[in-house]
Amino acid sequence: MSYDIRKTAVSVETIWHERGPRLEQPLLVGTAVAIxxxxxxxxxxxxxxxxQASLRELGRELATRLIAQLGGAERIEAYGKGIIVGEDGELEHGAVWHEAGGHGMREVLSRSKEQPKAIVPAAKTIGGPGTRLMVPLGHIHAAYVRSHFGTAEMTxxxxxRRDEIAFGLVMATGGRPHARIGGLKASEISVHDGQR
Known part of the structure; x- marks a missing residue:
């Protein structure tokens, strides 16, 4: 089965601070979407x-484009995926992205770094043009790294449109600026089971 793409979009936010000290290197948060x-x-x-199987290539393609915009796979520390299904569809039509998008993103990331093991956070909804979906982000290697809990907007x-689906991937080059609520630090990941 093939798929018919109407359009794609890649966007990147450059974040220098959250009203605290200016970061030495900005946090980049990116979104890649295919309609x-x-x-x-x-x-x-x-x-x-x-x-679902046909969409694996789309997952790889979006991941490759987004990683390039964020400066390379070695810079990616957080990821997530999002789906907005048009009104003539059902949530299950979007659920195919959990495997296809997540698999594609992990595959591309593992080409130049350790295979990501943490679950890929996701959000999905039914909506029309302009729907704003806040997609959760989590650390690529350990789900318990609180500093990397964040969101990226997909819109x-x-x-x-009614007969379309928006499939998206989100990635970030780090955690929240000025994260200071404790928990496992990225530098302390040791078990490598996707959790800790």
């Missing part, structure tokens, strides 16, 4: 697995 036609809009489809002014 595709929903092949199941307006009807029920019992087997979504071929659609496009003209998408998704």
């Amino acid at each position: 595709i036609r929903n092949p199941f809009a307006g009807r029920f489809e019992s087997d979504l697995m071929p659609f 496009l002014w003209d998408a998704p």
Whole structure:
């Protein structure tokens, strides 16, 4: 099964501070989104697995583009994924992205660094053009690293239309500026089980 892309978008925020001291290097938070036609809009489809498998390449493509904009895989410390399904679809049509997008992103990241093990946080909803989705971020190697709990906004002014799905990946080059609420530090990751 193939997919029909109407448009893609990549955006990057450059964050120098959160009203505290200016960072030596800014935090970069990026989003890559593809708007595709929903092949199941307006009807029920019992087997979504071929659609999921076909989207793995899209996951790799979006991850590759976003990583390049953020300065390379070695700089990525946090990630997440988001889905907005147009009104003629159902949440399950977007759920295919959990495996396809997450797998693609991990695969591309592992080409030049250790394989990420932490779960890829996700958010999904039903919505129309201009829907704002706040996608959660988490550390790529350990879910308990609190400093890297954050969000990235995923929105496009003209998408998704009723028969479309917006599939997105988000990444960041670090945790929140001035993080100071304790917990496991990124420098203390030792178990490498995706948790600690």
